[in-house]
Amino acid sequence: MTKPPLTLYLAAPRGFCAGVDRAIKIVEMALEKWGAPVYVRHEIVHNKFVVDGLRDKGAVFVEELSECPDDRPVIFSAHGVPKSVPQAAQAREMVFVDATCPLVSKVHIEAQRHADNGLQMIMIGHAGHPETIGTMGQLPDGDVLLVETPEDVATVKVRDPERLAYVTQTTLSVDDTAEVVAALQARFPAIVGPHKEDICYATTNRQEAVKAMAPKCDAMLVVGAPNSSNSKRLVEVGTRAGCGYAQLVQRADDIDWRSLEGIRSVGITAGASAPEVLIDEVIDAFRARYDVRQELVETVKENVEFKVPRVLREPA
Template sequence: MNASFPSPRPPLHLLIAAPRGFCAGVDRAIEIVERALDRYGPPVYVRHEIVHNKFVVDSLKGKGAIFVEELDDVPDGMPVIFSAHGVPKSVPAEASARGLDWLDATCPLVSKVHRQAERQMEAGRHILFIGHAGHPEVIGTFGQVPEGSMTLIETVEDVARLSLPADTELSYLTQTTLSVDDTAAVIAAITAQFPQVVAPKAEDICYATSNRQAAVKEIAPKSDLVIVIGAPNSSNSLRLVEVAERCGTVAHMIQRATDIDPAWLDGVSKLGITAGASAPEALVDEVLSRLRELREVTIEEVVTARERMVFKLPRQLAD
């Protein structure tokens, strides 16, 4: 009688991008909520998702954070935190008018863009803002300057459609979580059409966004498939999927390991893995555990940059 043995699991080589996952701005925002809970005690209110990741938001809910859409949803006398994406000036002004104790978790690199917008407006320049309509960071940046001071540009075609007086003083700024390549194309179109446009002193796309896209460009051409751990409302995570696809590699975004369809792995011997800037390393570990159940896994970390950025906490929590 022949013994029956389970067939061996096929090998799967993982190319794991580094850097990946949390950036300094996300680390800071989460620490602000956790320290506020320690200082004030639960509940602490947070206007909008602190970062775009359901796992992180649910974890903070479990510790006593309450997430709301608008300040009207925050009871009088309760502390409130503004998300990492930034808010219009009207929001902290309203919070102060109500006597609320508020903390600003806006990423310092987003705040830098806000200050640039103010300076360009004060210099009399109209601002062309490159970004995605409806994204919280775009809404927050537009809310730093008077209405009409800024025009949203999403594509090269938007630049061609611009109709501005020839003598208009112009500058441009960008959302921090855009595609590096797409943004370069839009900037090239702006500078070709408006040679007098004033550029920001330093690139607005943040270091973490640029680094994660560069890492995907390194692993995607060597992979049969790329998995991006992130959220569908996370701009930087969506860009990582696009970057992989532009390298000619099929890419899927997942939020949790349970989203992995085993059929995706048919014919795949090399799998690239990365995580958006608001996805914690715990989710990467969860995905690795799931893949080990499905295949005989070997792991190679592909390092394209080292990140040592740390941002200070708001002075109310610095102690």
């Protein structure tokens, strides 16, 4: 039987960013240096395939430091942790490695600097997300106010409207965040923003590629995890940018083929914690069903790289 024709648009950049790449490398190097088990507080990155692969190599994933023994190394996830976590590890004389993405650490430093200058912090982020918890946890309880939407800005209660600064989660929708920032600036004209926006280069680049690709596609698939903020934002950005149907899938097995009946073009991208092997798996699934013509939609080339902590570069 003849396969129906399909144009497959591949977004570039897509998939792993430098912070995710570094975090995974940190776990692998820790296992090489200290042997298994190595404990990891929270999923190192939000991707089940990646986490399962590291678990098979000897990583043990836990939610709290209290679940870790004193005599084994522990790694803090790429999303960052509240200041109390490394303090508790030091008090227990544990060996620990911080895999926090350097761009998240930049936001932590920024929040502390503003607080040291007497400014109250407002964070734009998603309640309950590990990165938001980690950033808000850089300062004492109650010192950081969280807003998610322009509506939240209208009701937020501040100490002094003249002494405010804001930071943002690094994985937000660029457009949504701009709306919240505009609302903050309208209500609090004196509010101080970041020197350079906090949304990271990888989040911005992946969203821009989706915006370029979406109008060409009948449907779009984002390879990523349901608890991955940046992956979920890609689905939203694709829909807003003109793609009639956008779906988040963890793997090829999750594709809802019935909803794709009759399509002639599909776009594929991936969140920053999704490995290329999962994207290849999705492409292969389309090739099995369609006569595929592939086209790259590239908006920028990335060449960012972050060093792993020195403790892992030194001999055991």
